[in-house]
Amino acid sequence: MTQELIVQGGIPLHGSVRIKGSKNAGLPIIAAALLIDEPVVIEEVPDLLDVRTMLSVIESLGAVVDYDSNEERITINPKNLQSAEPPVDHMQKMRASFLVLGPLLARYGYARLSLPGGCAIGTRPVDLHLKGFEAMGVEFSYTSGLVEGKTGFLKGADVYLDYPSVGATENLIMAAVLAKGSTTIENAASEPEIVDLAGFLNSAGAKISGAGTKTIRINGVKQLGGTKYAVIPDRIEAGTFLLSAAVTGGEIIVNNVLAAHLKPLLAKMRETGVEIEETDLSAIRVRGSLDKKCVDLKTQPYPGFPTDLQPQFMSLLAASRGTGLVTETVFENRFRHIGGLLRMGADIQVEGSRAVVQGVKKLSGAPVEASDLRGAAALVLAALSAGGTSRITGLEHLWRGYSGFEDRLRSLGANLKVETNINLTWERAAGE
Ligand code: UD1
Numbered sequence: 001m002t003q004e005l006i007v008q009g010g011i012p013l014h015g016s017v018r019i020k021g022s023k024n025a026g027l028p029i030i031a032a033a034l035l036i037d038e039p040v041v042i043e044e045v046p047d048l049l050d051v052r053t054m055l056s057v058i059e060s061l062g063a064v065v066d067y068d069s070n071e072e073r074i075t076i077n078p079k080n081l082q083s084a085e086p087p088v089d090h091m092q093k094m095r096a097s098f099l100v101l102g103p104l105l106a107r108y109g110y111a112r113l114s115l116p117g118g119c120a121i122g123t124r125p126v127d128l129h130l131k132g133f134e135a136m137g138v139e140f141s142y143t144s145g146l147v148e149g150k151t152g153f154l155k156g157a158d159v160y161l162d163y164p165s166v167g168a169t170e171n172l173i174m175a176a177v178l179a180k181g182s183t184t185i186e187n188a189a190s191e192p193e194i195v196d197l198a199g200f201l202n203s204a205g206a207k208i209s210g211a212g213t214k215t216i217r218i219n220g221v222k223q224l225g226g227t228k229y230a231v232i233p234d235r236i237e238a239g240t241f242l243l244s245a246a247v248t249g250g251e252i253i254v255n256n257v258l259a260a261h262l263k264p265l266l267a268k269m270r271e272t273g274v275e276i277e278e279t280d281l282s283a284i285r286v287r288g289s290l291d292k293k294c295v296d297l298k299t300q301p302y303p304g305f306p307t308d309l310q311p312q313f314m315s316l317l318a319a320s321r322g323t324g325l326v327t328e329t330v331f332e333n334r335f336r337h338i339g340g341l342l343r344m345g346a347d348i349q350v351e352g353s354r355a356v357v358q359g360v361k362k363l364s365g366a367p368v369e370a371s372d373l374r375g376a377a378a379l380v381l382a383a384l385s386a387g388g389t390s391r392i393t394g395l396e397h398l399w400r401g402y403s404g405f406e407d408r409l410r411s412l413g414a415n416l417k418v419e420t421n422i423n424l425t426w427e428r429a430a431g432e
Contacts, residue, residue, distance in 0.1 A: 001420060001421070001422050002393060002420075002421050003393070003395045003396075003418055003419070003420050003421070004391045004392065004393050004395070004418070004419050004421060005380065005383075005391070005392040005395055005398075005406060005416060005417075005418050005419075006389065006390070006391050006392075006416060006417055006418075006419055007365070007380065007383035007384060007386075007389065007390045007391075007392065007414070007415070007416040008365075008388075008389055008415040008416070009248075009363075009365050009383050009384050009385055009386035009387060009388065009389075009390060010248075010385070010386065010387050010388075011248060011250075011384070011413055011414060011415055012245075012248045012249045012250035012251070012288065012413070013244055013245050013248045013250035013251075013252055013384070013409070013412040013413050013414060014250050014251055014252060014412060014413050015252055015253075015411060015412045015413065016252060016253040016254070016255055017241050017252060017253075017254055017255065017408050017411070017412060018255045018256045019233045019234055019237050019238045019241070019254060019255065019256045019257050020044070020046035020072070020233070020234055020237060020256075020403055021043075021044030021045050021046055021072065021230070021231035021232070021233065021234060022192075022193060022196065022231055022232050022233060022234040022235065022236075022237075023046065023048055023050055023051065023234055023236075023237075023401050024096075024166075024191075024193045024234075024236070024308075025192070025193040025196040025197065025231045025232050025234075026042065026044075026045045026046075026051060026054075026231045027050060027051070027054050027096045027099065028096070028099050028170040028174070028193065028197045029042055029196065029197055029200045029229065029231060030042065030045075030051070030054045030055065030058060030074065030076070031054065031057075031058070031096075031099040031100045031102075031103055031174065032103060032174050032197060032200060032201055033058065033063065033076040033078050034058060034061065034063065034078050034081065034100060034103035034104065034107065035078075035103045035106055035107065035174060035177060035178060035201070035204075035224055036078055036204050036224040036225065036226065036227070037078075037079060037223055037224065037225065038077075038079070038225050038226030039075055039076065039077040039078075039079075039226050040075070040076050040078075040204065040226055040227050040228070040229070041073060041074070041075050041227075041228040041229070042073070042074045042076070042200075042228075042229055042230075042231065043071075043072065043073045043228070043229065043230040043231065044072055044230045044231040044232075044233075045067075045072050045073070045074050045231055046072055046234075046403040047067075047069040047072065047403050048399065048400060048401060048402070048403050049396070049399045049400045049401075050094055050096065050400045050401060053090065053093045053094045053097065054094070054096065054097065055067060055074070056090055057086050057090045057091070057097050057100055058076065058078070058100065060083065060086050060087055060090055061081050061082065061083045061084070061086060061100070061104075062078075062080055062081040062082035062083055063076055063077065063078040063081060064076070064077040064078075064079075064080070065077075081107065084104045084107075084108045084110050084111045084112065085111070085112045085113065086100060086113050086114075088114040088145075088146075091113055091114040091116070092114060092116075094400075095116040095167070096167070097113075097116070098113070098115075098116050098126055098129065098167065098171070099167060099170055099171055099174070100113070101113060101129065101133070101149065101171055101175075102129075102133075102170070102171040102172060102173070102174035102175035103174050103175070105133060105136075105138055105149055105151060105154060105175050106154055106174065106175045106177065106178040106179065107178070109150065109151045109152060109153060109154070110148075110149065110150050110151075111148070111149050112146055112147070112148040112149075113146065113147060114145055114146055114147075115142075115145055115146070115147050126167070126168070128161050128162060128163065128165045128168035129165075129167065129168045129171045129172070130147070131159075132157075132159045132161070132168060132171070132172040132175075132185070133149060133171075133172070133175060135157040135158070135159050136151070136154045136155055136156070136157045136159075136172075136175060136176070136179055136183070137151045137152070137153070137154060137155045137157075138150065138151040138154070139151065153179075153180055154175055154176075154178065154179035154180065154220075155179055155180050155181055156176060156179045156180060156181030156182045156183040156218070156219075156220055157179075157183055157184075158183070158184045158186070159172060159183065159184065159185050159186065160186040160187055161185065161186065161187045161188060161189075162187070163187075163301075164187050164188060164189040164190065164214070164301045165189060166189045166191050166193065166194065166301075168189075169185060169188045169189040169194055169216070170189075170193075170194060170197055172185055173185070173194070173197060173198065173201070173208060173211075173216065173218060174197075174201070176218035176220060177201055177206040177207075177208065177218055177220065177221065177224065178220060178221065178222075178223075178224070179218075179220040180220055181219075181220055182217060182218065182219045182220065183217070183218045183220070184215065184216070184217050184218075185215070185216045185218075186214065186215055187214055188210075188213075188214055188215065188216045189301060189302065190211075190212050190213055190214060190301075190302050190303070191301070191302040192212070192232060192235060192258070192261045192302070193232075194211050194212065194216075195211045195212040196231060196232045197211070198211030198212075198216070199211075199229070200227070200229045201224070203227040203228075203229050204224040204225055204226070204227040205221055205223070205224045205225050206218070206221060206224060207219040207220075207221055232258065232261075233256045233257050233258055233261075233282075235257075235258065235261040235262055235306070236306065236308045236309060236374070236401070237401075237402065238254055238257040238261075238262060238284075239262060239265045239306070239309045239312065240309070240312050240377050240381070240402070241254050241408075242254055242262075242265070242266075242269065242276075242284065242286045243269070243309070243312045243313060243315070243316055243381055244380075244381055244384060244409065244412070244414075245286045245287070245288050245412075246269055246272070246274045246286060246288040246292070246316055247288065247315055247316050247319065247381045247382070247384060247385040248288060248384050248385050248414075249288040249289060249290045249385075250287075250288050250412070250413070251285070251286065251287040251288065252285070252286060252412055253279065253283055253284070253285045253286075254283065254284050254285075254286065255282060255283045256282055256283075257282060257283065257284055258282065259278045259281075259284055262284075263303065264303065264304060264305040264306070265305065265306070265309055265313070266284070268295055268297060268305065268313065269286070269316075271293075271295045272292040272293055272294070272295055272316065272317075272320055273289045273291060273292045273293055274286060274287070274288055274289060274292060275287040275289070291321065292316065292319075292320035292321065292359075293320055293321045293322050293359075294317050294320045294321065294322040294323050294324030294357060294358075294359045295317070295324050296324055296325045296326070296327075297310065297313060297317075297324065297325070297326045297327070298326075298327040298329060299327070299328050299329055299330050299334075300329055300330070301330065307328065307329075307330035307331055307334060308374050309374070310326065310328055310334060310374070311334070311337040311374045311375045311377065311378035312374065312377050312378045312381050313326075314326055314337065314338070314341065314348075314355070314357060314378060315337075315341065315378045315379075315381040315382040315385070316381070317357040317359060318341050318344075318346035318347075318348065318357055318359065318360065318363060318382060319346075319359060319360060319361070319362055319363050319382075319385055319386075320359040321359050322359055323356060323357065323358050323359070324356075324357045324359070325354060325355070325356055325357075326354065326355045326356075326357060327353060327354050328353045328354075328355075329353065332353065334372075334374075334375075335350055335355055336371045336372055336375050337370070337371075337372075337374075337375030337376075337378040337379055338350060338355060339368075340366075340368035340369065340370070340375075340378075340379045340382070340392075341363070341378070341379070341382055343366040343367070343368050344363040344364060344365065344366045344368065344382050344383070344386050344390065345360055345362075345363050345364045345366075345386075346360060346363060346382070347359075347360050362385075362386065362387055363382055363385055363386035363387070364386050364387050364388050365383060365386045365387065365388035365389045365390035366386075366390055366391075367390070367391040367392075367393075368383075368390060368391070368392055368393075369392070369393045369394045370392060370393070370394035370395065370397045370398060371394055371397065372397055373397045373398065373400045373401045374401075375397070376392070376394060376395070376397040376398040377398065377401075377402065377405075379392050380392060380398070380405070380409075380416075383416075384409070384414055384416075395418070406418055
């Protein structure tokens, strides 16, 4: 059984859309609930495949989870954890599952879990996580794809990250909150999702300062207590919707958004000729133009341009005037959406981590297959702007990070629907 998203493109989007809570803030916060001795309530957590995966990981460890997906509210009771060994199949589904390592080491001084494999957008090692834990007194051993960490107790340490890894910063913060003494993380990631994790943990009694800067200090405490916390709006989802109006030459208002988190995207969109207006503290109006010009773009850790919006932005460039150079510095293999864009008539040349986009007048609909989450979103945006019909497969990638995406695009006037096709593989094979 295969699902296809069928998009009739070329319709300018109009209307307004409310942005959901951040996936990348919600996932570490769910993992961090393992550090707490009392029930916690987490609000604004959208119903996404990745959220479901993280919930099944913590359930496998003994946490009791009640997820009201309509209200987007999760109650977690981590009191009776029974295991520090999450099952391999849960871990393999999503790299962010590795974020339970810090909490497990903090609670048990022990954890055994699968190392995340490579994935579609790059090899993504976890050496920085492990080096940081070692500085805190953890010893690791490795057997057949599993890593086992042991420590008498976690001790605070001064950790310098060779690269401001988001996941390593989060994992180390979580371990440090219950460690003995104080920890300093230098060259820490400063993404808004890090600030949100620190906000959640501080609301439960942790002592974290400096989150959002390059230096984070954590004074270990003995215990954390129950809390209720709402996750920040998803800046990547917001960016995707803003770009959906821009690529179609439409005009929409995006609500429940923090413009401060989107500065590089807004600046780059303005540079292409798209009109952006911050109508109040939590809303942005975007008006696309049919005469956009290509710009250069380089992804970087926050506050640089987010790698998670590079593919969607490339869809905007693909049908703009002139030439733009896109440089991807965060992941080594984040151009897998380009194959689909080429099928839609884009003119893009790739050389290593750089892609030269020569804008074309208009893309044309085509059958394409998504191979990663943000690449899938990029193909949807390209299909919305293209003339004719596109059929997009690989939708499981899209559902990892976008909740109710097709309904919400439809409410903005897009013509698209998901079709479930039982015989798709057979029909394709027969047609060849
Ligand atoms: C998080 C986000 C992801 C986003 C990325 C960068 C979540 C769940 N995911 O991923 O959507 O694209 O930040 O903004 O929040 N690296 C190492 N060694 C390490 C750790 C990372 O070499 O120990 C490398 C990675 O291979 C990658 C780069 O550092 O090339 C960035 O990775 P990192 O910041 O850790 O991203 P994630 O936390 O995996």
